Amino acid sequence: MYLLRLALTSLNNRRFTALLTVFAIALSVCLLLAVERIRTETRASFASTISGSDLIVGARSGSVNLLLYSVFRIGNATNNIRWDSFEHFAAHPRVKWAIPLSLGDSHRGYRVLGTSAAYFERYQYGRNQALQLAQGKPFNDLFEVVLGAEVADALHYKVGQQIVLAHGVSTVSLVKHDDKPFTVVGILARTGTPVDRTLHISLAGMEALHVDWQNGMPARGAAKLSAEQARALDLQPRAITAMLLGLNSKIATFSLQREINEFRGEPLLAILPGVALQELWSLMGTAEKALFVVSLFVVLTGLIGMLTAILTSLNERRREMAILRSVGARPWHIGSLLVLEAFSLAAAGVGLGLALLYIGIAASRGWLRTQYGLDLPLAAPNLYEWQLLGAILAAALLMGVIPALRAYRQSLSDGLSIRL
Structure with a gap:
């Protein structure tokens, strides 16, 4: 205990360097x-970008590609799904609800995402x-749009404002x-998910935008149809980009997935959101580990700074060490004193x-919660964090x-006569 008091007193005499x-x-x-906490919470938030589906x-196509364009609004679909295929599986006895997605x-x-009213009722994120709606109501008319918070x-933009959509992305x-x-x-x-960066319209509204188009371009030589003229037409969609399915029983998930993948009406792919999210996260694992390694090197830099400060002060303290030896301190006392100083600095x-x-x-x-959907807990360090802190103290x-x-070694040879 006296060595610890002596170490703290010595650090107090060099308080400015010690505090730095x-x-x-x-x-x-x-x-x-x-x-570490942001990494852990980001992984949890990433895994819960979509839940309940x-x-x-x-x-x-590929599971990651399907996940990217249907959930994260990144990239484009290789092909569309026929509307009758959507109706077929929406009416499937094992399906509880279905959400069509048209990009x-x-x-x-x-x-811009074309969808149905089921999107606002059934879509879930985070922990279910x-x-x-922060303002207003879901779309009900052909030319109404619901904005994500970031948009x-x-x-x-405010409720009641008119906006013009554009073709392409x-x-x-x-x-x-x-x-x-x-x-x-x-x-x-705000959800902290890609929903915040999306404009939501009805499927009929998406069809109305392209009712006078052919092959992805405005029809040449034909007069444009006005919004009122479009209302009088049959705006039943012929194709959509993807769909989300909720089942009556989780047990039926794999059997229905296999049935969809083997569907003879057209080539379809059904993926489990959780599995695809983990696959996508594994592709980003290198960046995650790199960030953690950089943080470890920052800690190592701080500890090396501590070592440098102690070593730099040794020559100035050789007379102090010699005096301690003269009053009965043994060489191991001197060594322990410096180890305790290093531990005290690291612990502080x-x-x-x-x-x-x-x-x-x-x-x-x-x-962080409103902007990025990250909910960092004000909780005590978990076991892994305690292990990291213990490793830092052990390194110190x-x-x-x-x-x-x-x-x-110096205290053995210096005595009271110091050659500076």
């Missing part, structure tokens, strides 16, 4: 734990959280549906790092051995 070292270690510990069905248009770089915030489009404007009737609450850095972590989480928790002890050995 503690702060450097604290910042590195805070960064490491913050990265048992199967995602699209044209036959293809955009608005200032944001994707349903979509909520509304970024473009400063580029940020700047030369082909716009300016003859058929849509009215904003609702804005969804870990404690301050934890405090900075919780202050940061408390200050940014609401913002090992690094403390280096100046301790040097001081041990």
